[in-house]
Amino acid sequence: MKRNILFVCTGNTCRSPMAEAIFRDLAVKKGLQVEVRSAGVSALDGMPISRNSALVLQERQLSDRFSSNSISREWIEWADLILTMTASHKRTLIQMHPYAVDKTHTLNEYTQDGGAELDNLTALESLYSELQLKKSLGQPISREEKDRVRDLERSIPDFDIVDPFGGSLDIYRRCAEEIERALKKLAERL
Incomplete structure (x- = not known):
């Protein structure tokens, strides 16, 4: 059965696009039947991915062609599983869309x-x-x-994944590594 997974952060320019790209790659390698998207609780539609997120994805030979998406009712209803980068994102999303409470978790919480x-x-x-x-x-x-x-x-x-926004490339690399560790657990769980 195909699963629809939505990764969520603040502006959808750093953590959630990295999670989307990394998990999409993991899913292909593991043969998982998933569709993956990402969005932000405070995102402006159409903004480019952050420069350092793009560089991290390029280093991993993953697509960095993303533009930001704000959370919408349509995407919440589309998702079978919503994984946020922080507890604050989770609370915000549930306040905005209380009907999604049972399928919304932080990434690190869900993979514990x-x-x-x-x-x-x-x-x-x-x-x-x-x-x-x-x-x-x-x-x-x-x-x-x-x-x-x-x-x-x-x-x-x-359970939060720290926001690398404005940090060095090294900080973005460490963030991507933390996300990848959780995503590997997610892949095993699915």
Whole structure:
């Protein structure tokens, strides 16, 4: 069965285009039936990929012919799996498109082997949703609820892939290596 995978970052000019290109190449090599796209939660349509992202992809002999895409309802509905580069991207996307909550994950979170950290993350996301609803209904959030959020946040490792924007070519290379490690796990999982 063919899977549609959407990678998401901020401007769709650095991390998510690298993830798209690297995973597309991995998928071909592994014979995976996937279609891959990328977009940004704050992207302007049609912007070029960043210079250093293009150089990293060229070094890997991968296509660097991308232009940015902003998140759209159409693309969210198209995707079977949405993988964001950070928890902030994930939260933003879910706030914009709450119906996509079950198929939206950070890339590093999705490719983890499991354990207490992921259980705590699930509990935290559920608590966030509950508190968001309370807030929208004008209900107060208790001290205990705030403490529970803080405790859960402290127990979860950082699943974010750091934004290389404005950094050196070496920083972009390290970012691509981090993305590739997670994408190899993703390929095995699919």
